[in-house]
Amino acid sequence: MKAYIIPLIAFLLAIGNSTMAQNLSDKSNSLHLDFSGEGLPNSHSLPTITWISPTLEYSSSVETKVHIKARISSSKIIDQIKLNIGDDQSGEVLSSKLIEIEPHQKEVNIDQSIWLPNGAVFLELEVIDHHRATVSAQRKMTIGEGALKNMISMNRKDYALIFATDRYDHWGDLVNPIDDGHAMAKILRERYGFEVEIIENAPVDQVWSVLRSYNERNFNPQDQLLIFFAGHGQYDETFGEGYVVASNSLKNDVAKTTYISHNRLRGVIDNIPSEHILLAMDVCFGGTLDPVLARSRGLQSYTVSVSDMLIRKFDKRTRKYLTSGGKEYVSDGIPGSHSPFMSKLLHSLGTLGGEDRVLTMSEIKSNMENLSQVPRFGSFGSDEKLSDFVFIAK
Structure with a gap:
């Protein structure tokens, strides 16, 4: 031998x-x-x-x-x-x-x-x-059905990773992202049982480092992960790509090496070993996360029982996104108040999904339709048809 x-x-x-x-x-x-x-x-x-x-x-x-x-x-x-x-x-x-x-x-x-x-x-x-x-x-x-219902109720966890930036080295400061991030964390923890991590005013290297740590985590099959960005965003017409602005992003970075590109962000998040991921972004030009802005369809609605609905949703790989706008600037709001996008999102979360205590992306979309800047909903990466990200109230 x-x-x-x-x-x-x-x-x-x-x-x-x-x-x-x-x-x-x-x-x-x-x-x-x-x-x-x-x-x-x-x-x-x-x-x-x-x-x-x-x-x-x-x-x-x-x-x-x-x-x-x-x-x-x-x-x-x-x-x-x-x-x-x-x-x-x-x-x-x-x-x-x-x-x-x-x-x-x-x-x-x-x-x-x-x-x-x-x-x-x-x-x-x-x-x-x-x-x-x-x-x-x-x-x-x-x-x-009995085994699956038991697994859904006992062997799953919801996580939220929130990046909130309102202080910038080379860009103008904002007034609401940190408060918005903490308000979202509070309702996710208290009303929906999420385990939440908040990253404030992160430089670009820290953003990628934290996302890398989530790529190295283990998740159960029905676990859900919400990733949220609040802060500045930018779109480069020459590169044809959108970016999240980190706290140390240079104002005149022609190569955009100090920015968080949407292309790389999609790939890194899609690779996280959680079957159910929602990426939400309250940043300018957030909708350019989708290379083709106008092609996303409305999410599925169900007329089956809540239990059967959850079984169907957790059986599909989920990669959804929700952004505060498309290829445009979006409002940060006024001091002491949330951004318009966050106000609507918090209101939707506050409904707790109504009688069935399950809030779907379709319901969130309906609650946001009267915003002057229409949010964008869609899919990315390895998303499967009929999948959805749901918020299950405690």
Whole structure:
């Protein structure tokens, strides 16, 4: 076995630099190598597993019959594909099924329906190639309406990250962002149970550092994250891009290296491992977060029960945005009062969603329609249709 130490290190380093790195870094995927055969396989020859459905690593279904789709690809002949169904709590495999494949096959598409037990389960595809290298990939699901309702009520948390800036080194100071941020934090904590972090007057490096820390966090499948920016914004006609102005952004920064670009902001926030994210911005030109301002559709409304509505919403990946305006300057308001946008947002939050105690983005949109500067609602990144961000009153 000692003879394999140096080649194994080299092999693992090769994996880190290969196209397989993304597949192997996913916490639901794993790799196993059998050294009893012909030796170490080339890293580029390992099979790859691409889940098509379920799309999310964590998802749910009120039905026990679930449709799965996946694509298996290998440069070597595939010897075996096995589907394991297990109990996610204990890790025990409850049943296994061999997927039928043709001799000498290197590409396999899986498309079939299976029955799953109620509760928290995992689906695992395990692929063994001709060199006995085994690659596996999992999807975890909560099955059954009762199990999902329990998970929604017990195993979820709402978070808010608020960036508020009213003091600037090179721009004119503002009067309301800090007060607006604290007012929003208060109602989110007291009425909706959010865990809130407020970042005041942050320079550009601190903004990216804090966002990086959220990219490194672990979130439960039904957790929600609200990210809010209040302060100056700018739009550069030459670059065709909008920016959030940090406390140390230079007034005449032609390259915009001291600003927070909307393009980078979208990508960094989309990468945060929370399935449900709302980005809200009370800044000038905030609507230019969306490269095409006028294409966002109205959000979905529901006529089903509150419980079923929440099940549907938490089953979809959410990337929504709400900004105080489009490609325009917006009012900061007068001293001692909130900005017009924040006043309406706080009023919406204060309704607690009415009788069902659930405030949806559709309801917030309706409450803001009479503002002179019409807020923008839309989606970004990996948002899925029918998803929504909801505020559930305590």
